[in-house]
Amino acid sequence: MGKIxxxxxxxxxxxxxxxxxxxxxxKNPPSENGLTTGLMHPKFGNYAVEDIAFVAAFEVNRKKIGRDLSKAVFTEPNCVVKISDVPDMDVTVKPGPVLDGVAPHMRKVFNVYDKKRTKPVDVAEELRDSKADILVNYLPVGSSKGARFYAQAALDAGCGFVNCIPEFIASETEWASKFEEKKLPIAGDDIKSQ
Incomplete structure (x- = not known):
């Protein structure tokens, strides 16, 4: 089996x-009995955690854009507890479009790039170039236009889509049908319900 x-x-x-x-x-693989503390399913079919490879990332935070993904995950305003060092991933974070994911009063806190200085990449093209199998949507809650933009980019690129925010896409017949027609997986909506 290859990488995901x-x-x-x-x-x-x-x-x-x-x-x-x-x-x-x-760094902490399953014990001899196949169990791993905190991980319910160390294997998913023939795949294991080590089979997951990150190949592309999109952001609107100017402090994350241009950085290796391993560094961007620790860049402010991120404040998640650090549980593991992350080695260089050789994945440069690219500018995604600024849509409805950042409220006007949060633009400064989230260090949103200046549209006059930075242009978003063609997301579908980047997905194709990176040979991504799956696009995981981790936009902020309330990103209705953004979630749909990235779902369409995944369709255009021929990759699956996992919607991790409470925005109806996977559960909407129209979107589910589009992915089904192309024989692409779609999952979601909202990571907390998975």
Missing amino acids: KVALAGVGNCASALIQGIEYYR
Whole structure:
């Protein structure tokens, strides 16, 4: 089996926790009885934690853009508890479009890039170039336009979509049908309900 190539839309606290958790379990594999403390399913079919590889990431925070993903996950305003060091991942965080994910009063706190100085990348093209299998949506709650933009980019690129925010996409017939037609996986909506 090959790697599961994952792209991230949003490099906030949830993405940081995911990346650190994967790194933690790489360093602490299951015991002889196949169990791992804190990880319910060390194997998913033929796949294990170490089979997950991050290949692309998109952000609007100018302090994260251009950095390696391993550094961006620890960049302010991220404040998740550090549980594991993360080695260089050779994944440069790219600018995603500024849509509805950041409220006007939070733009400064989230260090949103200046649209006059920074242009967003073509997300679908980046997904294709990185050969991503799955795009995980970790945009802020309330990112209705943003979630749909990234879902469409995943469709256009031919990769699956995991919607981790409470925005109806996977549970909406129209979106589910689009992914089904292309024989692409879609899951969600909202990581806490998984």
